[in-house]
Amino acid sequence: xxxxxxxxxxxxxxxxxxxxxxxxxxxxxxxxxxxxxxxxxxxxxxxxxxxxxxxxxxxxxxxxxxxxxxxxxxxxxxxxxxxxxxxxxxxxxxxxxxxxxxxxxxxxxxxxxxxxxxxxxxxxxxxxxxxxxxxxxxxxxxxxxxxxxxxxxxxxxxxxxxxxxxxxxxxxxxxxxxxxxxxxxxxxxxxxxxxxxxxxxxxxxxxxxxxxxxxxxxxxxxxxxxxxxxxxxxxxxxxxxxxxxxxxxxxxxxxxxxxxxxxxxxxxxxxxxxxxxxxxxxxxxxxxxxxxxxxxxxxxxxxxxxxxxxxxxxxxxxxxxxxxxxxxxxxxxxx
Numbered sequence: 001x002x003x004x005x006x007x008x009x010x011x012x013x014x015x016x017x018x019x020x021x022x023x024x025x026x027x028x029x030x031x032x033x034x035x036x037x038x039x040x041x042x043x044x045x046x047x048x049x050x051x052x053x054x055x056x057x058x059x060x061x062x063x064x065x066x067x068x069x070x071x072x073x074x075x076x077x078x079x080x081x082x083x084x085x086x087x088x089x090x091x092x093x094x095x096x097x098x099x100x101x102x103x104x105x106x107x108x109x110x111x112x113x114x115x116x117x118x119x120x121x122x123x124x125x126x127x128x129x130x131x132x133x134x135x136x137x138x139x140x141x142x143x144x145x146x147x148x149x150x151x152x153x154x155x156x157x158x159x160x161x162x163x164x165x166x167x168x169x170x171x172x173x174x175x176x177x178x179x180x181x182x183x184x185x186x187x188x189x190x191x192x193x194x195x196x197x198x199x200x201x202x203x204x205x206x207x208x209x210x211x212x213x214x215x216x217x218x219x220x221x222x223x224x225x226x227x228x229x230x231x232x233x234x235x236x237x238x239x240x241x242x243x244x245x246x247x248x249x250x251x252x253x254x255x256x257x258x259x260x261x262x263x264x265x266x267x268x269x270x271x272x273x274x275x276x277x278x279x280x281x282x283x284x285x286x287x288x289x290x291x292x293x294x295x296x297x298x299x300x301x302x303x304x305x306x307x308x309x310x311x312x313x314x315x316x317x318x319x320x321x322x323x324x325x326x327x328x329x330x331x332x333x334x335x
Contacts, residue, residue, distance in 0.1 A: 202296075206293070
């Protein structure tokens, strides 16, 4: 496992430091260079290619974005071409079902500087988690890896997720207390971002849907949809429509559920760490939702309400041989 922390001065500085960290920990840096008024970096491990872009007073994913601003953007594919800009890298990447627009996820930022970054990899360096404290107490994330922890055997596995969809990545006009923008992100890997768009993708063959990416979100048609949708055991601000077992962060009126209260204990200093499970929709007559099947668990990420219930933000939590870093709404395996 690898871990690093520091203070990034800008979105560009954040991406440059991330590229250096990953290049020292199992990932090959294919490109780290100026693009537009920001920076682009592509790295790979095996056949998994991570394409990142720090945008500075720019738009995000071509037409699939709203407004100009500041963000760190991400998508995965299985190839790289140094002659192509970051948003049109070759290979298998998430595409909208109604056109060929590239989709991805984002961490909404500002011009900087920022309070802190926290970089994590697992023991094989196959999985990466990036946390940024944008302003004091506001934590955002990006994460990706070569494979989910699979439930059963299926073809595919590459995954990635972020604080927000790529569409809202650069957006700067939200008011206070909007998770992923002016408030700490909901639990990573949620079924939707706080605006109801998909902020997670996984490459997964399911029924007749093969060689393509599943969107972790409620949309079943049109823009921001790959042709198959999935869902998650973790939810947050946005209340999903599908009925699967899940850890509700809040009820529809904004109060924590009794189940959430039971996840910490003042008596023994305990904070439960709940795995984030992803499910896929199966073949069906309406929006490819003939029920759902579990496909796997997000590596390194756990749903937790420890912060505010005996734990401070970004504190270490030791359980046996493992150490976790606890943030509002979630925890990350550190060592």
